[in-house]
Amino acid sequence: MKYAPNVRLIRLMCSGRLDPTFVLRALSDGADGVMITGCHPGECHYIEQNYKALRRYLLLKRVLAGLGIEPERVKLVWASAAEGARFAAETTAFVEEIRKLGPLNWGKADDRPQTVDDGLSSVVHGQEMEVSA
Numbered sequence: 850m851k852y853a854p855n856v857r858l859i860r861l862m863c864s865g866r867l868d869p870t871f872v873l874r875a876l877s878d879g880a881d882g883v884m885i886t887g888c889h890p891g892e893c894h895y896i897e898q899n900y901k902a903l904r905r906y907l908l909l910k911r912v913l914a915g916l917g918i919e920p921e922r923v924k925l926v927w928a929s930a931a932e933g934a935r936f937a938a939e940t941t942a943f944v945e946e947i948r949k950l951g952p953l954n955w956g957k958a959d960d961r962p963q964t965v966d967d968g969l970s971s972v973v974h975g976q977e978m979e980v981s982a
């Protein structure tokens with residue numbers, strides 16, 4: 850089955866093995882989005898690890914929002930190993946959603962802290978820093 854060619858698959862034994870730092874690392878290393886898949890609730894081979902994945906996913910979305918990154922860049926899809934067509938369709942749809950968001954560029958742009966208005970703040974801080982003789 851075909852899906853977008855710009856997707857890199859990383860296999861885990863179970864969605865419960867997903868450490869949220871894997872996702873953050875992928876995004877900071879250049880991925881524009883991360884789609885997590887796992888067995889449907891109640892069908893995990895390791896009993897209930899996909900519920901753990903769900904909790905971690907929800908936490909990740911909150912962390913991303915707190916970092917100023919669109920939470921939509923991470924998506925959780927329940928798709929078992931027998932649902933290749935669903936996986937391909939979800940992957941293709943996710944790639945299109947990410948394409949609409951544009952590149953993330955986390956860690957690629959200049960590394961200085963961002964402000965709402967750099968020009969204004971430098972003027973204000975410049976005046977505050979002036980020392981009269």
Ligand code: FES
Nearest residue numbers: 863887888893894
């Ligand atoms: S085996 Fe746990 S989510 Fe598939």
